[in-house]
Amino acid sequence: MAQRFKTFLISNGPLLTTILIFIIVYIVGGQLYPAMQKSQVFFNLFINNASLLIISIGLTLVIIAKGIDLSVAGMIALTSAASAALLQTGMSAYVVIPLMLLMGIVIGFVMGWIIHYFKVQPFIVTLMGLWFARGMAYIITLTSLTINDDVYRHLALTKLYLADKAYVYIPTLIGPVLLLITFYIMKYTRLGRTVYAVGNNEESARLMGLPVGRTKLIVYSFGGFCSALGGIVFSINLLSGYGGYAPGMELDAIASVVIGGTLLTGGVGNVIGTLFGVLINGTIVTILQFNGTLSSWWTRIMVGALTLIFIGIQSLFYMRQKHS
Amino acid sequence: MNHKPPLFKRIRESKIFWPVISFLLLLVVDAVFAPGFFRIGIVEDHFYGNMINVFNNAAPLMLVAIGMTVVIATEGVDLSVGAVIAISAAMGTVLINPALGNELILNEVLAANTTNTPLWIVVLVILLGGTLCGLWNGFLVSRGKIQPMVATLILMVAGRGIAQLITNGQIMTVYYRPYWWFGNGYVFRLPVSLYIVAVVGILAWVLVRKTSIGLFIESVGINAKASFYSGVNEKNVKMFAYTFCGFCSAIAGLILSSYIHGCDANNIGLSYELDAILAVVIGGTLMSGGRFSLLASMIGALLIWTFTITMYTFGVPANALLAGRAVLVLVVVLLYSDYFSRFINRIFERKGPQHGTEI
Numbered sequence: 001m002a003q004r005f006k007t008f009l010i011s012n013g014p015l016l017t018t019i020l021i022f023i024i025v026y027i028v029g030g031q032l033y034p035a036m037q038k039s040q041v042f043f044n045l046f047i048n049n050a051s052l053l054i055i056s057i058g059l060t061l062v063i064i065a066k067g068i069d070l071s072v073a074g075m076i077a078l079t080s081a082a083s084a085a086l087l088q089t090g091m092s093a094y095v096v097i098p099l100m101l102l103m104g105i106v107i108g109f110v111m112g113w114i115i116h117y118f119k120v121q122p123f124i125v126t127l128m129g130l131w132f133a134r135g136m137a138y139i140i141t142l143t144s145l146t147i148n149d150d151v152y153r154h155l156a157l158t159k160l161y162l163a164d165k166a167y168v169y170i171p172t173l174i175g176p177v178l179l180l181i182t183f184y185i186m187k188y189t190r191l192g193r194t195v196y197a198v199g200n201n202e203e204s205a206r207l208m209g210l211p212v213g214r215t216k217l218i219v220y221s222f223g224g225f226c227s228a229l230g231g232i233v234f235s236i237n238l239l240s241g242y243g244g245y246a247p248g249m250e251l252d253a254i255a256s257v258v259i260g261g262t263l264l265t266g267g268v269g270n271v272i273g274t275l276f277g278v279l280i281n282g283t284i285v286t287i288l289q290f291n292g293t294l295s296s297w298w299t300r301i302m303v304g305a306l307t308l309i310f311i312g313i314q315s316l317f318y319m320r321q322k323h324s
Numbered sequence: 325m326n327h328k329p330p331l332f333k334r335i336r337e338s339k340i341f342w343p344v345i346s347f348l349l350l351l352v353v354d355a356v357f358a359p360g361f362f363r364i365g366i367v368e369d370h371f372y373g374n375m376i377n378v379f380n381n382a383a384p385l386m387l388v389a390i391g392m393t394v395v396i397a398t399e400g401v402d403l404s405v406g407a408v409i410a411i412s413a414a415m416g417t418v419l420i421n422p423a424l425g426n427e428l429i430l431n432e433v434l435a436a437n438t439t440n441t442p443l444w445i446v447v448l449v450i451l452l453g454g455t456l457c458g459l460w461n462g463f464l465v466s467r468g469k470i471q472p473m474v475a476t477l478i479l480m481v482a483g484r485g486i487a488q489l490i491t492n493g494q495i496m497t498v499y500y501r502p503y504w505w506f507g508n509g510y511v512f513r514l515p516v517s518l519y520i521v522a523v524v525g526i527l528a529w530v531l532v533r534k535t536s537i538g539l540f541i542e543s544v545g546i547n548a549k550a551s552f553y554s555g556v557n558e559k560n561v562k563m564f565a566y567t568f569c570g571f572c573s574a575i576a577g578l579i580l581s582s583y584i585h586g587c588d589a590n591n592i593g594l595s596y597e598l599d600a601i602l603a604v605v606i607g608g609t610l611m612s613g614g615r616f617s618l619l620a621s622m623i624g625a626l627l628i629w630t631f632t633i634t635m636y637t638f639g640v641p642a643n644a645l646l647a648g649r650a651v652l653v654l655v656v657v658l659l660y661s662d663y664f665s666r667f668i669n670r671i672f673e674r675k676g677p678q679h680g681t682e683i
Contacts, residue, residue: 114657118658121605124602124611128650128654129650131650132650132651135648138646142641251480254477255477258477295488297485297486297489297493298489301482301486301489303481303482304485307474307477307478308478315468
């Protein structure tokens with residue numbers, strides 16, 4: 001029993017550390033600013049980071065498959081600008097949303113295709129995706145477009161009361177639902193296990209007869225899908241679209257994934273950890289906002305320092321694993 | 325087959341063949357569609373014209389590309405160069421213009437020839453700051469055994485925060501004229517930045533081609549473990565590569581902040597890490613390390629800026645230019661892919677011996 005407990009601790013060490021650090025950071029924040037103990041502040045983490053959570057989930061899968069997707073923030077901007085432009089022409093939201101998701105899947109698929117069949121580094125290809133998406137968004141509109149669509153307004157403004165007086169919005173729930181689905185797929189389906197195998201060692205995955213190419217294409221398409229979904233949630237939150245939205249959000253997403261215990265070398269990771277990575281990121285921002293005197297740049301410095309700490313913890317755990 | 329391969333094949337397989345060809349192609353496009361592109365005039369005491377602009381604007385990127393080439397050759401990557409540019413520029417401008425926080429900027433500081441710190445100290449601090457950042461990256465990668473992408477990601481995320489911390493969130497403006505010289509001055513009618521690039525480029529070339537360091541870098545990039553067993557101190561080689569990259573970024577920061585007469589910690593050197601990696605990839609150095617060519621990377625940087633200025637000449641909005649640049653990357657990437665090179669080889673070798681008969 002004790003042995004099993006020990007194995008569990010070692011194999012899930014990074015994830016548990018992430019959760020522990022989140023709890024510690026949140027409790028410290030609650031002690032410093034008693035208003036942070038209100039349940040609404042906790043739900044605000046989900047409301048404010050809804051799109052970050054969604055793109056981080058997609059990014060986690062891509063990184064587990066030993067890739068990287070830098071295009072996520074660009075896709076958010078493109079989706080918001082394109083959907084705003086389409087909605088302004090009077091198109092129905094029920095057409096625009098599937099169209100945007102399809103666009104995300106197609107762009108993700110094309111990037112995956114170039115990466116797999118032309119053997120180009122994921123870094124370069126998705127960087128191209130980032131520039132392409134942002135550039136297209138600016139070609140669509142050079143200024144910010146507002147969204148006046150009824151469906152979008154309804155989604156944006158309807159409050160769902162969870163506890164007494166604590167509410168979330170409808171788009172806020174998309175992230176957690178997607179998280180559960182992804183968690184199930186990664187843990188219990190053949191596809192999910194294949195993703196881990198491909199990320200660990202592509203060559204041996206191929207020799208085992210696993211469909212490496214198909215898996216990579218699915219993963220990148222899923223990444224594109226998540227980015228488009230994140231873009232829709234983002235544009236619902238702001239009710240507008242613009243090519244300059246979400247600057248540098250790919251960095252936040254990568255940092256969240258790394259803090260969540262996913263290795264950038266591929267093959268190791270967990271979407272649950274990513275959730276806590278996003279929450280830690282959000283909590284730091286919240287504490288800085290409550291403080292009021294600290295300036296915004298401390299967020300970046302703190303996230304950088306946390307990433308460093310986590311990498312230290314991870315390498316400790318993986319060294320332990322190798323020895324045992 | 326013990327004779328040398330034909331001259332044409334040797335040229336075609338040389339590292340700088342594709343970058344030079346693409347560069348020339350771009351220039352041909354310019355010559356056809358933008359007639360005034362090559363016009364160079366003389367105003368006051370220096371040349372002006374689109375090509376001069378290309379060289380002047382590309383200078384910082386060429387510097388960063390030199391550093392990045394060395395890092396990528398050791399099978400690494402440095403994502404923090406943009407942040408290092410911001411940090412070093414912030415340090416320099418703060419030293420010149422000490423009005424921090426909510427302090428009022430004094431009139432004497434605004435004067436064209438006063439500075440709070442002597443210029444040579446400012447330059448030294450900028451170079452030292454960038455080198456220290458590079459040393460930190462190198463330390464994490466070589467001693468901390470962290471994957472380069474993650475190790476430099478830390479500084480990339482935190483770096484701009486640190487730069488803002490240094491400038492206290494303000495956009496620094498430099499009125500001190502001598503500082504403007506690095507980005508705007510002219511020597512013998514050519515921009516100063518060009519000479520800086522030449523000096524750093526020659527220095528780097530001598531360092532990697534006339535001493536054994538270049539060989540060590542390539543051997544570490546090809547197989548770090550094998551180099552270690554054959555007595556190459558791979559840790560120090562990596563440390564050197566990242567430190568040198570930090571140093572190059574610092575000079576780029578000096579030129580950039582001097583060019584815009586100030587420093588905006590949020591925007592200076594934005595996406596330089598991506599541009600520099602792109603320049604190196606255009607130059608034909610593989611991301612998996614090994615053989616590298618400094619000259620090819622510099623031509624890659626020139627290519628990026630020629631493309632940018634060309635697009636400006638055609639009247640493409642700066643923001644929409646990103647999409648054009650993406651297409652450029654796509655073309656370059658496909659040109660370098662195995663699939664395409666097989667295709668090219670098949671075209672050129674159709675007349676020669678067929679597959680299987682070659683020795």
